[in-house]
Structures are given as structure tokens and as C-alpha cells.
Amino acid sequence: MGDRNQRVGPIAGLGALLREFGIQPRAFGEEFGVDLDRLTPDAREPFGLMLRMLREAAARTGCPHLGLLLGSRYRPTEHGPIHRLMATAPTLRDALLDFVHWQFGYSTAATVYLDRIGDDFAFGYGAYERTAPATPLLYEMCAAIGVTMIHELTGGAVSPVEIHFAHRPAADLAPYQRILRAPVRFNQNQTCLVLRAAALEAPLPGFDPVARARLIQAMAAHGFASLSAAARLRRIVRPQILRDDPSMAGAARVLRVHPRTLRRQLAAEGVSFEQVRDEVRFMLARELLQLTDLPIGDISNALAFATHAAFVRAFRRWSGAPPTVWRAAARLTASPPPSANAARPPEAA
Structure with missing residues (x-):
């Protein structure tokens, strides 16, 4: 599974971020056979290769929270068809379930889920492959994306009440507080955003049942949902x-x-x-x-x-x-x- 090509998504922003650290993205990318200057979110690369690039970039920049930075810069609109569908949903719950249902059209190496966690709900992410030591970077990147996604879908009306990470705490917690804007707990059994049950019923301003039906039909017709x-x-x-x-x-x-x-x-x-x-x-x-x-x-x-x-x-x-x-x-x-x-x-x- 890890060798299959996956949608690049937020990794497309790696070149610009490396340049800010004084690292030439072209030379860095050549080591992995990837042209970072031409990489777009819709490009496809092997999952394992993307994680190796992420880990190496964190090591060379000396930035342990590089995943957080990448995730915070990724705009929900860059999710393409999935974002357009989510924006037409009646409630936040429906939008997140859209993401859960259709995300595998972008990646078969990880799963997204919405499930109960006590009285609340976990909007979680987990890899199928053993990705350590890149796993914390990957999970932090996805958490930052999730925070921005929920904020923009609801016009800022909903935020996670907590964020859980299935890894040890970082030495410097300031970037987590600044980027994620929610209490963070480490050494948990899953990586997820914790949402109040009532928050899932928040209405979305872009609800459009006609556009929604059209998008679902188009995505299904293009094999977006075909899985063994x-x-x-x-x-x-x-x-x-x-x-x-x-x-x-x-x-x-x-x-x-x-x-x-x-x-x-x-x-x-x-x-x-x-x-x-x-x-x-x-x-x-x-x-x-x-x-x-x-x-x-x-x-x-x-x-x-x-x-x-x-x-x-x-x-x-x-x-x-x-x-x-x-x-x-x-x-x-x-x-x-x-x-x-x-x-x-x-x-x-």
C-alpha cells in the first residue's frame, strides 16, 4: 500500500517552505526524483517517498514542527472535488462524513474517520503503513489541515475542544498552541480532533442540495469510490x-x-x-x-x-x-x- 501513488496534497507546499529556510527546493527534490517547483496538490507520488521527503526536510531545516507548518498553509480549496462537495453539505457532520467517505480517492495508505470518543466525537486520521519516524510529522500536518477545514467550513463557529496525538510531546509546545489554537494532548491512542456532539450539527452557509447531488454523481461516475x-x-x-x-x-x-x-x-x-x-x-x-x-x-x-x-x-x-x-x-x-x-x-x- 505504501508504494502506491497517492495524491500529493499539502506536500506540494514543501518547496516554498524549504526556500524560506534557505534550502533550494530543486536540489532537494532531485535527491528524491521529484521536481518540487512543479509539484501541485493533484500530482501523485508514492506514499513512502512523500514521508521520506517530509522527514528529511524536517531534519535539514531543524524544524521539528515542519508538518504543522505545511498543514497550516494548505487551503481547504486545494482538496478539489472533496472540498466542493463538503461546502454544499447541510451540517458540519455531513461535511466531515463526506471527507470520510471520499478521502480514499486521494489516498489508499491512510484512513479518515468520524467516531465517538466518550460523549464527544473524534475526527481522526491513521496510516495503514508503519511510517515511523515520519508519523508525527504526518499526523501533525493532517491535524493542522483539519483545524483550518472546520474553521472555514463553519465560518469560524466551530473549533476542536482538544487535539490528540499518538506520539510523545515535543520539546517546544508554542507552535502547537499558535497553529492549532486548541488544547493539545500527547501520548494518546489515536490522532484526532475532538469535537462536541452539538458542534457537528452546526449549519453550513454554503448548503446547496442541487449542487451537492450533481457533485456526488460526477465523483461516482469517475470511479472516485471504487475499492476492493x-x-x-x-x-x-x-x-x-x-x-x-x-x-x-x-x-x-x-x-x-x-x-x-x-x-x-x-x-x-x-x-x-x-x-x-x-x-x-x-x-x-x-x-x-x-x-x-x-x-x-x-x-x-x-x-x-x-x-x-x-x-x-x-x-x-x-x-x-x-x-x-x-x-x-x-x-x-x-x-x-x-x-x-x-x-x-x-x-x-
């Missing part, structure tokens, strides 16, 4: 796990098919529900083990295992080592964080 059964399952199983419902019945309910139908569709593609679920669980386990300080028991609970021992047995089967040993080894081999001492442009200080 395994790909559709992979998109929804991560929030299902976090909701403590990693079951075939629960997944089938979300996908609006009978469990037997889903199992038959998956079998025709050569996979099983259990294989896809364990693939996502393993990815999420490694992400939380490597990037957070969450206790092993909390990670086991986040992955919806019945017992701590069951998680340890499963992780040993997947990786060949118990989670404590894997975490220690991962931290020893992790790349050092970008230096915070390099020169920065005024808005990054």
Missing part, C-alpha cells in the same frame, strides 16, 4: 478497534453488508477478515509502542484485546518478540529527532 472489499475493510477496522469492536459482525454493520457476504468477498480476494484485522492491529501496536509512552496494558486495551496476555502472545506471533523487547529495540534504532537549533523563518519561531 479488503480495502474498504482496512479503512474502517482501525476506528472499530479503537471503539473496542474488532469483530466481523461490527465491520459488516459499518459496511452495510451481511457478515457472510463480507467473508465471501474477502475470500474471493484471497484474504480473511482476521488477516486484515491483525494487519491493522500490528501496525497500530508498533506505532503506539514506538511513538508513545503508553504502558503495555493501555496499548493492549486500545487494541481491544481481552487480556494483556492475549496481546503479548499475538504481538510475539506477529513480530517474533514480546512488546517490551520490541519497544526497547525500536527506541535504540530510531532516528534522532530533528535539531531545534537551525535557523528558522520568522513564522516558525
